[in-house]
Amino acid sequence: MAWLPTLLRGRPKTRHDLVRQPRTRRPQSLWLVIVDASASTRRHQALSQTKGFLAQLFDDAYRQRARLALLTASGARARWQHQGLKAGPSLQPWLNALGAGGGTPLFDAIGQASDWLDKRHKRYPAEDHRLVILTDGRVKDMPALIAFDCPSLLIDIELGPIRLGRAIEMARQLGADYRHIDELA
Numbered sequence: 001m002a003w004l005p006t007l008l009r010g011r012p013k014t015r016h017d018l019v020r021q022p023r024t025r026r027p028q029s030l031w032l033v034i035v036d037a038s039a040s041t042r043r044h045q046a047l048s049q050t051k052g053f054l055a056q057l058f059d060d061a062y063r064q065r066a067r068l069a070l071l072t073a074s075g076a077r078a079r080w081q082h083q084g085l086k087a088g089p090s091l092q093p094w095l096n097a098l099g100a101g102g103g104t105p106l107f108d109a110i111g112q113a114s115d116w117l118d119k120r121h122k123r124y125p126a127e128d129h130r131l132v133i134l135t136d137g138r139v140k141d142m143p144a145l146i147a148f149d150c151p152s153l154l155i156d157i158e159l160g161p162i163r164l165g166r167a168i169e170m171a172r173q174l175g176a177d178y179r180h181i182d183e184l185a
Contacts, residue, residue, distance in 0.1 A: 029066040029128045030084060030120065032113055033057065036135035036157070037074035038104035043136075044159035047100045049181050050134050053155065054095055057132065061087035066130075069116070070094070071109050073135075075102035078109035084120070104139050110174075114148065121149075133176065137167030147175030156180045 002021035012018050035054070041047045061068050068091070070081035081094055110133075117129055129150035136158035154176040156167035171178035 028124065028126070029064065029130070030069060030124075031057075031061055031066050031087075031130045031132060032069045032071070032117060034071045034073060034078075034106075034109045034113055034131070034133045034135075035098070036104060036106050036109075036133075037072050037098060037100045038106075038136075038138070039074075039101050040104065040138040041136050041157060042100045046136055046157045046159045046181075047098070049159070050157050051095055051098060053134070053181060053184060054098075058087050058091050058095070071113055072098070073104060073106045073109040074100060075105070077105045078112050080112075083116070106135055106139055107143060107145075110145065114146070117148065117150065131176070133170075133174075134181075135167055135170070137164060137170055139166060142166065142169065142173075145170065145173035147173070152176035154178050155184065 002019045005019040006012055006017065009017065009019070033054070035050065037047065041050065058068070066087055067084045068087045069083045072079050072081055082091070113131065117131075120127065121129065131148050131150055131152040133152070133154045134157055135154065137156060138158065152174055154167060154171035154174065156178065158164065158167060159181075168178055
């Protein structure tokens, strides 16, 4: 209800005298999260720390009323877990069941995410997108990567005494901010 314009017309006598003002809607926000759950993330409790971070991320998304899309990179190929759902308690069973194993189809996941975000942007042009990638960077070969058109964050979950540091190069190529998970704890 727009009270000022209503009262400037004089005292309202009927419902039709009220000036209605549509609610302004801020653009929806979508967070796309790619989780590297390959066998190498089992080392040094990296997946456990990742789960803790994801629990906090899901809580933040819920509080900010953001939608989430989740893509898991493990095994032979990347798999979508959720696509554009509202964040909430329904994500907890998935997080509890998240396990590591198999290969690292991280670049397949990045390609799928890029294609999906392009389609999503065409369908919802006002939607605000953010990308979060959690990986230890332990990949055999790194192809040339193309930066995303949205704010991106790559979180390096590589732990242990010997670190390859490939996630830093990945973040650079993707145009993503780089953080190590130890900085966020």
